[in-house]
Amino acid sequence: MFEIDxxxxxxxxxxxxxxxxxxxxxxxxxxYTIRTAAMSETRPSRILGTLNEAILRQAGDxxxxxxxxxxxxxxxxxxxxxVSSGGHPLPIVLRADGTLGTAGSPGTxxxxxxxxxxxxxxVDLGPGDALVLYTDGVTDERRGEEEFGERRLAxxxxxLAARSAQEIADALLAEVVAFRSDQARDDIAxxxxxxxx
Amino acid sequence: MSGFEVRSEVRNGVATVVLAGELDLAxxxxxxxxxxxxxxxxxxxxxxxxRPLEFLDSTGLRMVLAADSRARGEGRRxxxxxxxxxxxxxxxxxxxxxxxxxxxxxxxxDDA
Numbered sequence: 001m002f003e004i005d006x007x008x009x010x011x012x013x014x015x016x017x018x019x020x021x022x023x024x025x026x027x028x029x030x031x032y033t034i035r036t037a038a039m040s041e042t043r044p045s046r047i048l049g050t051l052n053e054a055i056l057r058q059a060g061d062x063x064x065x066x067x068x069x070x071x072x073x074x075x076x077x078x079x080x081x082x083v084s085s086g087g088h089p090l091p092i093v094l095r096a097d098g099t100l101g102t103a104g105s106p107g108t109x110x111x112x113x114x115x116x117x118x119x120x121x122x123v124d125l126g127p128g129d130a131l132v133l134y135t136d137g138v139t140d141e142r143r144g145e146e147e148f149g150e151r152r153l154a155x156x157x158x159x160l161a162a163r164s165a166q167e168i169a170d171a172l173l174a175e176v177v178a179f180r181s182d183q184a185r186d187d188i189a190x191x192x193x194x195x196x197x
Numbered sequence: 198m199s200g201f202e203v204r205s206e207v208r209n210g211v212a213t214v215v216l217a218g219e220l221d222l223a224x225x226x227x228x229x230x231x232x233x234x235x236x237x238x239x240x241x242x243x244x245x246x247x248r249p250l251e252f253l254d255s256t257g258l259r260m261v262l263a264a265d266s267r268a269r270g271e272g273r274r275x276x277x278x279x280x281x282x283x284x285x286x287x288x289x290x291x292x293x294x295x296x297x298x299x300x301x302x303x304x305x306x307d308d309a
Contacts, residue, residue, distance in 0.1 A: 017255040018222065062263040066255075066291065087291035109291040112262055117292050140254065147283060186254065 001191070002035065007074045010038045010047075013133040013191050014067035015088065022063060026111075029054055030065055044069035044084035045118035048110060052086065052118075055111030064111040068104070068133055072193070079125040079195050084118050086110040089136055092154070094168070096128030096197065098161035100154050103131065128197035130168060132157060137186035141176050148179050165194040203231045212240045213303070217249035220257030229260050241273055244303060247280035253287050265297050276300040 001011040012034050016023045030051055037050040047069050055065065066087035073080045083091060087109025090102040103123040108116035125131065134153075141148040156175045160168045169192045176188060201224035204215040212235040216228055235243055245261065247253070261277070268275035277299050279285045288294050 015255065017259045062259050062266055064255075064259060064262070089290065106290055106292050108296070109258075109293070112266075113296065136255075140252075145251070149283075 001193075002038070004038055004071075009070075009072040009074075010034075010044075011070040011072060011133070011191060011193060012067055013088065013135065013189055014065055015135045015137075015187075015189070016065045017063055026055065026058075026063060026065055029058055030067065034067075034069070042071060043120050044071050044082055045107070045120045048084050048086040048107070048118050049116065052108075052110040052113075052116050056114065062112055064109045066109050066136075070131070070133075070193075077127070079129075080122055081125060081131060081193075082120050082122045084120050086116060086118055089134060089139065092132040092134075092157060093123060093125075094130040094132055094157050094161055096126065096162055098158050100158055125195045127195055128162060130161075130165060130192055130194035132168065132172070133191040133193075134172075135187065135189045137188035138172070138176055138190070140186055141180045141188075143179055143181040148176055152179070162197070165192040168192045168194070201227065203228055205231055205235070207235070207238075207240060210240060211242045211244060212238075213244045213246060215246040215249060217251075219252040220247075220250055220260070221252065221254040222256040225256045225260040228257075229264070232260075232264050236267065236271070236273070242276065243268070243273065244276045244278060244300070246278040246302070247284055248278055248302065250280040250284045253280065253284045258287055258291070258293075261297070262293075274298070278302050 003009050016026045033051045033054040037047040041047050068085045068088040071082040083104030085104045085107045090104050093101040093103050104121045105119050107118040139148055139150055160171055169190045201218040265275050279299050
């Protein structure tokens with residue numbers, strides 16, 4: 001998450017396929033490409049499009065990443081978030097009253113196709129509303145044959161409305177860790193943004 | 198953690214590779230090896246049957262994408278039989294359900 005100019009922020013969450021040096025290299029590429037692209041491009045879909053191209057040029061071996069890019073504009077009391085997803089789970093909107101929804105629409109994962117389908121969708125957040133971004137390590141976590149899954153994620157989040165961003169992230173992570181039966185299956189990343197109530 | 202199994206056969210020039218269990222970082226190389234064997238044999242069509250798959254992670258997805266890319270580059274057909282919802286969801290979420298060639302399940306005339 002970084003500030004572009006006053007009242008104007010960008011936030012990104014992503015997941016790189018695989019582990020090890022090649023994955024770390026792609027993570028580096030993604031970080032600086034996004035930071036640079038965000039200076040000249042305001043639309044999150046364009047930022048992800050630039051990242052798509054950068055990966056294609058560098059790798060070209062079906063090594064891909066998924067990412068969700070947000071542009072956050074605060075003007076007085078209003079917070080407008082523009083969301084673009086490149087193959088990444090859609091952010092969950094957790095309203096102050098506990099209502100749940102998703103933001104954005106599915107987009108093509110990044111680094112494989114020359115012509116990814118990427119879109120920009122806006123969501124307005126009111127006081128106390130939160131946006132929860134996560135990687136599939138959350139929903140893929142298992143207890144035996146049972147998956148943590150999107151439904152359990154929604155149930156947990158519904159009970160966390162009106163809590164602070166830090167509390168939401170801590171409580172969700174604790175639920176996921178308590179759920180799994182053995183070692184973590186995948187990395188987990190969480191990013192929770194909340195408009196002050 | 199449940200296991201992984203690859204079964205395959207060639208009939209009338211079409212190779213069918215059935216993936217069962219969990220296709221992830223640990224098992225993707227096994228699946229890929231089997232696909233590469235058929236590719237080297239020069240079969241014109243490979244059917245990747247994911248119906249018995251219980252789990253697919255990004256490494257598994259990459260294996261499928263790489264096979265699709267090789268197939269397109271080498272003029273071969275790679276048909277994918279979608280897995281159960283948790284598996285197919287991975288393709289849908291990445292908007293791959295229209296970019297890859299998903300087909301209906303083959304008829305199982307002699308299914309044991």
